[in-house]
Amino acid sequence: MVNEGSRHLKRLVNDYESGTSKFDKRGEALFIAYHNNAIVGVCGLNQEPQENKEKVGRARRLYVSSKLRRFGVGQSLMDAVISEARKNFNILSQKSPSS
DSSP states (O other), X not given: OGGGTOHHHHHHHHHHHXXXXXXXXXXXXXXXXXXXXXXXEEEXXXXXXXXXXXXXXXXXXXXXXXXXXXXXXXXXXXXXHHHHHHHHOSEEEEOOTTO
């Protein structure tokens, strides 16, 4: 998956392993999509650190395997993020893909 130009996926793993982002703060979650017992997509929900407010969430590191793009996997992941965000945040932002 990392070879498909998705360096942010590697950053997700590095941030998790280093403790920078473990998706364990209030309202945070990590969603994983599976197909045939294989991970085909991920998307995280974090508190927005730059806002310094707990009521702002951020969708992060959305990734869908190139083989399953255009089949609704990304939409399903974002639907799950939005649904969860509504429980804890007043605003949901999405950081640019370059971050």
